Amino acid sequence: MSNVTRLRHVLPLPADVTVATNALDAAVVKAIAEAKDAGLPQGMIVSILHGHAHAETHRMVVT
Numbered sequence: 315m316s317n318v319t320r321l322r323h324v325l326p327l328p329a330d331v332t333v334a335t336n337a338l339d340a341a342v343v344k345a346i347a348e349a350k351d352a353g354l355p356q357g358m359i360v361s362i363l364h365g366h367a368h369a370e371t372h373r374m375v376v377t
Contacts, residue, residue, distance in 0.1 A: 349359050
């Protein structure tokens with residue numbers, strides 16, 4: 315995992331990273347709201363988010 319940057323070493327974050335982080339956060343919030351409005355059970359929303367987090371972590375560790 316030598317390609318993973320520890321944020322505490324680069325604080326404050328560059329503006330482009332802050333913009334990307336805020337955009338990601340807004341997109342996740344919007345997607346969750348849309349899923350709730352569509353009637354998806356809360357447990358399914360959580361499991362989908364957890365699955366994606368797990369998959370991304372696996373990609374970071376393997377590649």
